[in-house]
Amino acid sequence: MTASRRRATLATVAASAGVSVATVSKVLNGRSDVSPATRSLVQAVLREHDYVAPAPRREVAGLATVELQFDAHLNAYSTEIVQGAVAAGAEAGVGIVVSIGNGVERTTAWARELVAAGRRALIAVTSQMNAGQPAxxxxxxxxxxxxxxxxxxxxxxxSIGSTNFAGGLAATHHLLSLGHRRIAYVGGPATAGCNQARLHGYRAAMESEGAPVLPGYVRSGHFRYHDGVEGGAAVLDLPRPPTAIFAGSDEMAVGIMEAARARGLRIPEDLSIVGFDDTQIAQVTSPPLTTVRQPLREMGGVALRTALRLAAGEKVDSHHVELATELVVRGSTAPAPPG
Known part of the structure; x- marks a missing residue:
C-alpha cells in the first residue's frame, strides 16, 4: 500500500473517477440522485484507493459507542470483561456493543463498517490479529x-493483561508447598502470550524447587472446557500421572475435574487442581476451585477508559498494562497423597 493511497481524500477519489467531490459524497451517503453507472464507478474507485470515511463526530452525550469484540462464544471469562467495560462505559456516558468475530478475511471492509456504525474505538478480547487489521x-x-x-x-x-507469570508462579508454588512434585500444566494455545507467561511461571517454580517436569506433563488447548477434559485425560493416563494439575483457565480446570472423576479419582484427596481467572465457575464447582484471580472486570474497565483516551487524541502512559493477580485458595487443593 503506497503512502498516497493511505492518504486518499474525497478529492483524490473524485479526480480518479472523473466526477465532482459532491458526487463522491452522495455515493458515500447513499443518496439516490446518482446514476447506477456513476455509482458503480465511484464505488470501484473507493475500493481501489482503500478509502475510509472519517469517523462521525459525536458531540451529544450518550451517542458514542465502543465495540467490544470477542473471537468466540461468550463464557464466564467474557462475561466478567463485559461487566467491567459496561460499568466503565456507564460512568463515561458511552455505550458498549458486543460482537463475535474479528473480520480477518475482510480487513478493510470490517474497518469501514465499524466507522460507518459510529464506533469511537475497538476493544478486541483474546483475538488473533493479522498484520492488516491494526493498519x-x-x-x-x-x-x-x-x-x-x-x-x-x-x-x-x-494491550491490557494481568501478571500472568506471577500468577503461574504462585499457583505452582502453592502446590509445591503442599508436597506435590508431580505437577502438570494444562493450558491454552502454545503461541498465546498469556499462556506462555503462565507456563513460564509454572516452569520457574518447578525449577526453583528442583521438581522435574516429566515428559507429557505440559499440554495446550484453547482455554475451553473440552480442552480441559482432553488435556486432563492425557496427563492422567500417563504411566506416572500427576498428583496435581495447574490449569490455564477455570473452564479448563472444570474439564480436568470431569476427566479425574471419570477415572475414579477424588478431588482433592487423590488429585489437586488449580485454575486461573477466578470467574463465577470457581465458586460453584464441587469442591470450590482454588484459582489465580485475574482482575477481569478491572481489565475491561481499564481497556474502555484507555480506548476513550486514545479516541480523544490523548497519549497513554504505557502501551501495555498488567494488573496484579492473586492466588485464591479453596477446596480443590490438599497435601499430596502418600506414595
Missing amino acids: ALARARLPLVLIDPLNLPRTRVT
Whole structure:
C-alpha cells in the first residue's frame, strides 16, 4: 500500500473517477440522485484507493459507542470483561456493543463498517490479529485496544493483561508447598502470550524447587472446557500421572475435574487442581476451585477508559498494562497423597 493511497481524500477519489467531490459524497451517503453507472464507478474507485470515511463526530452525550469484540462464544471469562467495560462505559456516558468475530478475511471492509456504525474505538478480547487489521483501523483513525491477545502484531498496539507469570508462579508454588512434585500444566494455545507467561511461571517454580517436569506433563488447548477434559485425560493416563494439575483457565480446570472423576479419582484427596481467572465457575464447582484471580472486570474497565483516551487524541502512559493477580485458595487443593 503506497503512502498516497493511505492518504486518499474525497478529492483524490473524485479526480480518479472523473466526477465532482459532491458526487463522491452522495455515493458515500447513499443518496439516490446518482446514476447506477456513476455509482458503480465511484464505488470501484473507493475500493481501489482503500478509502475510509472519517469517523462521525459525536458531540451529544450518550451517542458514542465502543465495540467490544470477542473471537468466540461468550463464557464466564467474557462475561466478567463485559461487566467491567459496561460499568466503565456507564460512568463515561458511552455505550458498549458486543460482537463475535474479528473480520480477518475482510480487513478493510470490517474497518469501514465499524466507522460507518459510529464506533469511537475497538476493544478486541483474546483475538488473533493479522498484520492488516491494526493498519486498517489506523487508516480509519479508529483506536484499538487488545485484552489478552493471542498474538501481538509487529506494529505497536495498546494491550491490557494481568501478571500472568506471577500468577503461574504462585499457583505452582502453592502446590509445591503442599508436597506435590508431580505437577502438570494444562493450558491454552502454545503461541498465546498469556499462556506462555503462565507456563513460564509454572516452569520457574518447578525449577526453583528442583521438581522435574516429566515428559507429557505440559499440554495446550484453547482455554475451553473440552480442552480441559482432553488435556486432563492425557496427563492422567500417563504411566506416572500427576498428583496435581495447574490449569490455564477455570473452564479448563472444570474439564480436568470431569476427566479425574471419570477415572475414579477424588478431588482433592487423590488429585489437586488449580485454575486461573477466578470467574463465577470457581465458586460453584464441587469442591470450590482454588484459582489465580485475574482482575477481569478491572481489565475491561481499564481497556474502555484507555480506548476513550486514545479516541480523544490523548497519549497513554504505557502501551501495555498488567494488573496484579492473586492466588485464591479453596477446596480443590490438599497435601499430596502418600506414595
